[in-house]
Amino acid sequence: MSDDATEYGFGVSDTTNGTQSGAVNRRRFLAGGAAAAATFGLAGCSSVMGGGSGGGAESVTMLLTPGTPADARRRYKPVQNLINGEVDGVNVEMKVPQDYSAIRPALESEQAEIGMDDVTLISNPDLMDVYGTTVTGGSAFYFSVMLVKPDSEISERTDVEGKTWAFADRLSTSGSIFALYTLQEAGLDIGEAPKGPPEDFEGSWTDHDIALQKLGNGEADGATTWGGNGIPHIPEKYKSDFPDRVLDKSSFLDTLGTETPAFKPIWWSFPIPKQPMYARKSWDSEKKSAIGDALVNSDKETIQQYYPDDYNEEELPFTTLRDTSMETYQPVIKRMNAVGIDPAA
Known part of the structure; x- marks a missing residue:
């Protein structure tokens, strides 16, 4: 049996650039439940709590998807630069978890503010405020x-x-x-x-x-x-x-x-559907919505301004965000359940 390409859906075309503001207040995922507890670690340096840092800037920890830490940080460097450049008074640091099971515990223990994987989001949508789904090369x-x-x-x-x-x-x-x-x-x-x-x-x-x-x-x-x-x-x-x-x-x-x-x-x-980007709901800061606005209102021309000098554009995982709902990720949930993974367990 082949996979059905009609099993997903966005409210808008995936070739148009969304420019909505107030990203944190967009539709939230409606499933609940708790993921299994796991010992976690963030590669590269020690965990950082959100809050003030040197120079008065608020430290914001963004969790990347697990993989090779140096490669992941290089790919997402323009996104880090975009937020630091477009939002006053923040200092975004990127951390690479050891595996996917480490992400939710880091958010629940407030050792990170932003994440971007669908498995964690599906496991407990009520833990997050959703910014949207990432778009690269005109496709979500x-x-x-x-x-x-x-x-x-x-x-x-x-x-x-x-x-x-x-x-x-x-x-x-x-x-x-x-x-x-x-x-x-x-x-x-x-x-x-x-x-x-x-x-x-x-x-x-x-x-x-x-x-x-x-x-x-x-x-x-x-x-x-x-x-x-x-x-x-x-x-x-x-x-x-x-x-x-x-x-x-x-x-x-x-x-x-x-x-x-x-x-x-x-x-x-x-x-x-590509990776969602979300912020933990317990993060009480005006910077949360400001970061969401910067991400949603980004486009290719904006993100290009934040490329490092030797950046390879083919690696770019983000140009903007698209509005999404839980329905978008139902095919993912279906397959998780089919292989014995209960996202709400």
Whole structure:
């Protein structure tokens, strides 16, 4: 069974630039519940509470999605610069959690003010005030993709049976959950994955970059990652086989074939709504709404002013935000539940 590309919806077209203000007061997600407690750590430096800092500026900690800390900070540097440049009296610091399960405890313990992953948001929407969903390259969507080496005999999902497969973080939407769901839909027994071992194949869970490294060096027969990470490894010759949904909505087609080693895609998800950006509700500061306004009112020309000197625009994860509701993320919740993850547990 293939994924249904009509399972999502935005209130406005994903090719128009939203300019709404008062972002913190936009529609909030309506699910409840609490995520399982987890020991957490923020890579790079010690945790920082929101509040005053040197020079009178308010310190604001923004949690990036887990991965390679240096790479994540480089990609989001324009966003950090944008907020620091557009909002008076704030000093935004970026932290990279060890994994997705570390994000919510950091917010609940007020060691961070801003986050940007859908899994944490879905687990307890009442904990957050939602700014919106990120837009890059005119699109508010991205893709999960399953990759193999060009000479691999694996050509479809059922061929994964008996093979070794590299995934990203266990709770990664594109790097784990969506791939496990589609393998299950194809008839494979995923066992206890992502929380435990699968039955019909062997799996390993690390992060997006390491998953591709495992594929490249022969430690895995295939890997799952997100389009922005995987498309650069796909040669141009495979583009003619891309589904129309990828050709219409991917922000990363201009990166085709720019990285080695080369891989071949065997499956694409339907368009997944990109990362939400949100602030913890308990953060009582006028800077919260000012930051939301800066993010929502940003556009490509604005964010370009905040590129570091050596910044590669192809890495940019954000140009503006799009208004969203809980309905937008229902396909994510459906797949989490299908693979045994209860976002409200």
